[in-house]
Amino acid sequence: MSIPASSHPVSPSRARRRAAWLLLCAALSAPWAVSAETLPAPAALHRQLLAQGHKAQAVTVVEPHLSSKDQPVQRRYLAYPVEAVLSATLGPSWQAQPDRELEFKALDGFVARMPVARFLKYRAYLAVGLADGQPFTVDNLAQGEKRVALGPYYLIWDNLSAPTLQAEGGTHWPYQVAEISLRAVNPEALLPSGMDSGRWAEHAALAQTYCLSCHQINGFGGAKMPLNLAVRAKLIDARTWQSWLLQPQSVKPGTAMPALPDGLSAAERQRIASQLHDYLKALPVAP
Template identity: 30%
Template sequence: MALLGYLTLSDLTAAELTLELGNGSQRLSSAQLLTHPKAQNIEIRDDVSYKRSMHYRAVPLAALLNGLRPSDHLQLVASDGFAAELSAAPALSQTGSQAWLAIEDPAHPWPALGNGKPSAGPFYLVWQNPAASQIGPEQWPFQLASIRKLAPVTQRFPQLLPAADASPAVQDGFAQYQKNCMACHRLNGAGDSQFGPDLNIPHNPTEYFSGDFLTRYIRNPQSLRRWPQGQMPGFTTELLSDEQLGALLAYLRHMAQNKVQP
């Protein structure tokens, strides 16, 4: 019998991934993807979710994105409300980083992500050579439910935009926010994620973290607030340099003075 909280064999067999790429909606089952003409066995070193080398049956993500251009914008939504924003360019690339859709085989289920947690399946976006395209941990959504082509963030959510005369650091911080924060959080009520709290309404974290505590929290959340259910990952200097983190904080401080009630 399956343990409580884990997907059963029938759940995995019936799992479907929804593609909405501007030409209608398409649903692909686990069985279809496992037998896809381009499916193959791959190794992912330093897997972001499992923290070790993993082997998967996977399809190149580019093989599922027919008709998309590198300039297009993607949103990848997980079953828990996590919503990663990603330019189509690295997903379509044949060099540098390579994106793969890993498919959990019901006959060989993946391990759990932790005690009392399910696996990363039934669908998981993984990367080979992620550093080549500066792919961060927020671009590895697991328990993936849908992939959608959407307008860029700046068009969909003007409430996120810094003022036109904002400093270059603030503008760079906005880019860091999109890459590293938006998959889990909203700001000024703007965003599609249903996962974490809003970072500006009612209060911006720069308003209640004193000294360097916000920096320390972003680097290692459990060093300030230790609890078993904590889900925010730590952002090391390899993932977010000190300069990039400084820009992100500049953006948050800027937006604390530009609150928009949803």
């Protein structure tokens, strides 16, 4: 199966297909959506934020897409504090329910979801460029992609003040962000009634953290590689499963499927991989 590369510019037919796809996604995810906002173009956002006293600032981070566990690479971005952007687009009440999730949707179908609580705990920024004016791109080492466009917006985290974030890799750093929304957590797709939520909630959260930015579970998740993991996991034996999650390049050289972050310990990566397999095998496939 191939995935749409995140190339620019977008052809008209591709734009139409994308529009149809977004409509479909909106229809499917409507029950959980509270509010979805398409972000204004950077120049318009800049004017809007400036009027409220916020300016873009230079923010230095360890860039996870360029870094490995032993070789952290720092970069300086030009960025707005994310809480200012969220208050301007979703309204100040976005902070009111820490157990809701913020969803960042990218132009290529990649979706990142994170609990509101994470934004209250750590400092995040929405980057609009590099501080030195170089092209706003990055090499994505984990996915073997070069000079990936980051704009219009790129969510970055102050992981110099919070080094624990450095172990997570790029999972929570969506780029080409075009839309932000606020939604309820743990939809029926991930923990259908009848499934013991006490036993599986943590597993479902792992899938959300590490997999659902690109894949789906019963229609919920990202569209970068819209594969229903609840179906596929049941067809893959434990060994192949571990290889796909820990060393995807050994199963399919050149694949864009990233390994679980190498900032986690080997034991932890193995544990997460088998927990995900157990959960996905137990999860009923939605009709």
